[in-house]
Amino acid sequence: MKRILVLLAPAVAVSGAVAAAIAAPTGDIVPRPANDLVQVAQAVDQATLTREGQTLFARECAACHGANAQGGDGPVLRSNRNLVHADAVTNQIINGGQYMPPFGESLNDRQVMAIATFIRNSFGNSFGPVTQEDVTKARPAAR
16 A cells, blocks of 8 residues: 555646646736747648658659759759749749759649758758748649
8 A cells, every 4th residue: 555655646746736837826828929820830831841842752853863862864952052942943843944844743732842842951951941822833824
């Protein structure tokens, strides 16, 4: 019986402290600024897009750009300052150009955002996420 009490004592102490903290007056509740919440949401979304983009890059892009973005048939993407322009990156992915085929027919907007976000924030690049607006601008107008 004494052993059970010894095991339960920390749990009782913790639950008592939690109950006291909940019951204790906290003063005025200060809401978090909306700007902070937007930044948190964007960070989470960028992390999600980057993960999705990594998988898509391996499947769709690595054959030409190299698994580590070292180049090959396609240009080097590692530490590439040209990736700073999200609109140019999305345009290239969707419409192709020079030796790159267009992927606009085979990739949806989310996939384009994911690949572009991944390459713009991996391999020594740090240029931020790609938005739906960036992708929409690059899509050809409906015919």
